[in-house]
Amino acid sequence: MTAFLIRRIGQAIVVVLGVMVLTFVMIHLVPGSAARATLGTRATAERIAIFNAANGLDRPLAAQFWTYVQQAAQGNFGISYSQQQPVSTLIVQRLPRDGLLLGLSTLLALAVAVPMGIFQAVRRGRVADHVFTVVSFVLYSMPDFFFALVLVAIFSVQLHLLPSQAPQAETVGGILADPRALVLPVVTLTLGSLAGLSRYMRSSALTTLAQDYVRVARAKGLPERLVLSRHVLRNSLLPVITVLGLSAPSIVAGAVIAESVFNYPGMGLLFFQAATSKDYPIMLGSTLVVGVATVLGSLFADIAYSLLDPRIRHVDA
């Protein structure tokens, strides 16, 4: 297990470095410049040159990249052009809020998708299965921002039940103190990943239900409830965990949209604002965070997998 962890962490570092190179190059390939975005379209060439020199933007790309890596290694992602604050401070402020939002919605999605998938598999081909299938395909085909707008239209505008703006508190505790405002962003993100997860769960449970050991469990005289909870659940979860780990990027992408719609003060909103104002340091910093999150996601998936599946835990035993 230790050797495995060391190897996986080694891989993770390589992946993160790759992410840094790619994002750095791509951001500098995008037309427009930070100077124009910050100083406005009517800035003189002279002022732009001063801005570029002050921010090191006049140096060759490779040199800029090297500086970026060196500083990043020390936790220094530069100063935001637009907010005049260290990027690391901004990220540290916002990351816990994202942990809250994404963690809650992912847990909620799992809590609904797992039973739903198993239920559909058990009822395969019956009316309930078809109804849930239609529902998940409708959800699956809708973009996240559309859910968000529909939810706002119904629950805030029409019914006045829930606020349309997310909690604006600084701390996680503050956000939790206003749970009503948290409902819509969480639900939006949940719906976004629910459909896919429940489809995976359904097909995985169908495979498990057809396994011989499930028949053996029934032949023991186990009630169906115990067959499902003891033998079907864990075995069906295995492939879903991998999918979940690999879907970390799309969860984050969902967050960018949901946070902008609900004005939730998280990384997504920070990134969205930075992208519109060409705030390179923030974009680089937050892309890196997403990259790290993705790598960590699949690392956690592997670890969870090995905990659930003894065939991996006991290699060569």
Add this chain to the structure above:
Amino acid sequence: MPPLLEVRNLSTHIRTRRGVVRAVDDVSFTLEAGETLGLVGESGCGKSMTGLSVMGLLPPGGSVLAGSSVKLDGRELVGLPERELRRIRGNDIAMVFQDPMTSLDPTKTIGHQVAESVLLHRGCTRAEAADRATEVLGLVGLPHPRERLDDYPHQLSGGLRQRVLIAMALANEPRVLIADEPTTALDVTIQAQILALLADLRSRLDMAVVLITHDMGVTAGHTDRVNVMYAGRIAESTGTDRLFRGMRHPYTQSLLASVPRLDQDPERQLPTIPGMPPDLTAPPAGCRFADRCAYATDRCREEEPELTGPEGPQGHRFACWHPTDGPLPADATVVTPRPAAAPPAVAERPLLEARDLVREFPVRGGGLVGLGGRTGRGGRRVVHALSGVSLSLAPGETFGLVGESGCGKTTLGRVLVGLDRPDSGSVTLDGAELGRLRGRDLRRHRRDLQMMFQDPFSSLDPRMRVGSILREPLQIQGIGTATEQKARVAELLAEVGLPARSAELFPHEFSGGQRQRIGLARALALTPKLIVADEPVSALDVSVRAQVLNLMNRLQAAHDLSYVVISHDLAVVRYLADRIGVMYLGRMVEVGTADDIHLRAAHPYTAGLLEAVPVPDPELERAKRGSGITGELPSPVDPPSGCRFRTRCPLAQERCAEETPALRAFGPHHTAACHFPLQTPLTEPAPAAAAAADGTGA
């Protein structure tokens, strides 16, 4: 007193998309404690569905029809609420299934899985259940059961897993055990052990056993009475001895006749049953076997025969208008003299010669998520698949390869046709060494070496039409124009006995036997000199198996082919092969003519393997109970020193651990590698003589 288990007029229907399958139709039988009843027949005859109906475990869409009755000790089970049935399932009636590799939950320890049914039915504490699990795992012969409770299924071999499954079934001392093909997935040596275990447990626990099997040898040795099933109905029902000696139903007769026996005359065609079983969504009127029966008359096609005759232990019931009497005479079929292949020592030049083949595979740490590839600190761990194997093959000869799974026979087959390269050693075909050939030369030589695979379902591309499948080798080798290729496809189809329109169809439109014919046609397409057939008939039903075996023999004679036939079924190899090689853990331990191996086996392993093969003769089969090879195949990663068989050999002595035995000659074509052989060797091994005979074993 009512019988322990009484099944009356059981009919089971399964609703599918194709229609309602009448899987079981009006089946009745009784069973007493201490008795084993065989349910015998080919796939789809309803034998498993009968077992599942008794358990109340039918697949989705399945239901037992009204009017059916299953009584345990006089208590009706059909129509009982699910909650009541669950109390009986796994407690009074238990079931053992076919495939031990997939029948255990991979994420739970075996202790947990065995204790689960104890906890469920006995209402005891966890500790008590664990104790009972230990006890019952010991009963089924799992070594050190207490220490192994926390093992996961993947840590056990197939044989041990089947023991765990039996332990699970026996945990609550059921009164009826339904064993559905319990040994079909196992090697013959392990099969013999498991069957002996079941027989022993039956008498110790005074259980009634329903043994569901397609294997007439297993039936002969391990049942008291037999129900032969065909197309959902019982065709014949009687005591085992009477069934084998004085069967009355033509189906039983032809089923038994089509099993190749160890004493089969290889020059005589196997009797076959033409055609296929009827479609059970629309079973024919009249006798269901009529279409395939040699004795059928108009009456058989119109009027369905009832199962009649005296019931009871001495009874004999059968459903036939024109019953036969006793087995088909041995000389009932055509003799096709085989081309007398000159054994390689006599042949001027062998077609194929393999020398000292070594093939090793690195052990890969398993895992689905990239955890593999770890190498231990102690250096590279390898599976010793082939450790110095030599053989030569004359033109037109058939060489049979036998041995337990994991002995390296499939690897050898792949190396011989050039699908895999040996780490050292050489394969020479017609004087050209395959390992030295590259590019175009290699491709040209591949024409002469073809392969026929075991699984007729996965060895044909499901999205290619049969015509394209058969043309592909010709296209790759650039043989002939499109028109010529199409003509060749038609010719090939005719040769393997398939209609010409088959070329337009997809593989799924054929039965298993027909697909195996397609596989053979594909192997023949390039008119090869050698076909390596890896378990060519083991996935087929008995009656279809005989058809394919006859076809292989006929084509060999017609094309002067050489075969290497790999099989775990010694009777099949005996029937096809001129010479047989016995492999054990990557080494060839004995080579000889079919008679050498079967009548004068020199290696204790060969003798034990033959002993373990169930023969379809009740008297012979019962006489040998308790013998055979004990234990399991050691790991090929860490094979025993010296003679690799010594850990399971009754004759092993110290010398066997210290010194690897060389192949010694026991006859003109007969060699074996053993220090203490069962036959007297011709001479003491002079190194040169041993090498000349057939290479060395080390």
